[in-house]
Amino acid sequence: MTVTIKDIAKSAGVSTATVSNVLTQKKYVSSELEQRVYRAIEELGYRPNLYARSLKTNRSYTIGVHVPDIVNPFFSTSVKTIQKEANERGYQIMLYDSDSEAKTEEQNVNSMLSAHVDGIISIAPRMELSRLFEMVEVPLVIMDRPPVETDRNVAFIYADNYRGAASVADYLVEKGYERFICLAGPVGLVSNAQSRVNGFMDTLARHGVSPAQCDIRHGDFTFESGYELMKQVLEGYDPAPKPAAAFVGSDFMAWGAMEALKEKKVKIPRDMGVIGYDNIYYSSFLYPPLTTVENPSRDMALNAIRLLLDAVEDLRSLAGISVTLRSTLIVRKSC
């Protein structure tokens, strides 16, 4: 049947403690015995039972990762980064996809806790943070959501959406645009969407642009909503005398908006400029290649997992940590 540490001990002619010691490398073992143990492990095809170890040490070497939607490249890229780094440091990841449902998210947190994960990374959580803090006692990193005050063992990794959007406004004004369209994301739910709108509008205002010069509409970050919103905008649109610039809440939405534009033969950027947000993998493939703002998923994810593992390994506390990364404009052809 399954081969245990006892079998190894017997086969190598040592005690189980010695076997354990060579396995965990925490105590010195003579290389003589070490050799014998390794040979026995090899011969019998021994593989340590992580459950037994976890039961004893109260450490599982697995971390729970939550995403709203793994199909979204922003999230899958993050997960990939996390998974890779975790593996390198000897951890495994348990993946949970909430389908953007706060209720599912809460269930998932419960599952993670039952599984005794050593730590949790929650990406773009929808659920109430206070509730989340209440539930989770292990180290927790929240990614892609604005930091809030708390004395819990929680860190925030965030990209500065406000400034990212502000840089778009700066760029547009500098380029001489005088008419603006803002296709926003779901501002109630996801405050990133709100930050983007705010950064954009505030900065426009600072440049002396009146709110009347900006047509602002709300969608939900999807391709379809970008498409629909732009179709509405186009009903009364005339590129003369000067074209408008559209700042769109996400690259997916921008993509949809571009399709609506193409359908109506409105040339990009000649008749209307388009700028997205996120810089997902596909943005450079669009036609024309999309000018957008980088949402640094890889950087955020790397920060998140490193901080978390450091916390898990008691190298640091997460309390009060809040990393804000810059979100920078990437100029391509669409504006």
Next chain:
Amino acid sequence: MTVTIKDIAKSAGVSTATVSNVLTQKKYVSSELEQRVYRAIEELGYRPNLYARSLKTNRSYTIGVHVPDIVNPFFSTSVKTIQKEANERGYQIMLYDSDSEAKTEEQNVNSMLSAHVDGIISIAPRMELSRLFEMVEVPLVIMDRPPVETDRNVAFIYADNYRGAASVADYLVEKGYERFICLAGPVGLVSNAQSRVNGFMDTLARHGVSPAQCDIRHGDFTFESGYELMKQVLEGYDPAPKPAAAFVGSDFMAWGAMEALKEKKVKIPRDMGVIGYDNIYYSSFLYPPLTTVENPSRDMALNAIRLLLDAVEDLRSLAGISVTLRSTLIVRKSC
């Protein structure tokens, strides 16, 4: 500290066995005691320790899922489907991304085994199957790779790439095309790519098309390779007197090819028809919307996880099971 079954027992005034019995629902317990146990659980905020349970029962209620690249929407869609169904049946998933490296894949399998997963789904494995079978003793489902003979507890879920590609050839001939281009995937590595080429070429031949009428080139399934290959093709291309049709190995490649076409002002489908393969989420958003072949990731994934969990729960053996799903043509605007 952490609250255990003992605490519950004490608080409810019963034995630990009784608590366990109400938890596992395997033995009858009077509803009187049941109530008391549940109340105690509620009060003390008890959460069963899955490691202790696993150690005892040799069941972990987690399954390992391997993908070559979680960022690829074909794989992330599969993972999402698997995760959802698994959760509903009380299982969690451990995600492993090999970055398309056979070596990493093997390491991952080892990790899964150490973690004592109850079963494994390997999507599009690159590693040698015989080696994989040798390593894995738990139920195993291999998805998106052609079945091989084996008496192991292994099932295959596969989409009929050959017939999918054949239906493309049928469609093209029927539409009156007489010149063909085939931008293939990496045929050595991934035999799906080979099946697609074979299905296409064989069927063309059956329709009396000579190999000389088809310009066949090899890439690697990426956007970039589609772009490059099409650029090469275009060097000597003249749509007159009749346009050619390009069958491209994957939607990503087709996307790249379309960009090359647009750059050279070759109108799709007027000057050249384009057909992809996979029907990833984005294909309908391309311009023009891409005619392609559905690679049924959701169906495959659902089949995979259901079969696997049935096997894990000893409801069936996987040996000899091989499900082949149809891969059907989806006609949009590009051809």
Next chain:
DNA sequence: CTGAAAGCGCTAACAT
């Protein structure tokens, strides 16, 4: 129907 107790495989005092 319920409780006592053994033991899953491992680690970490503690003893030698």
Next chain:
DNA sequence: ATGTTAGCGCTTTCAG
């Protein structure tokens, strides 16, 4: 430096 052993939290015979 190595061995002995208790016990992590749970399930599951086996008695009662």
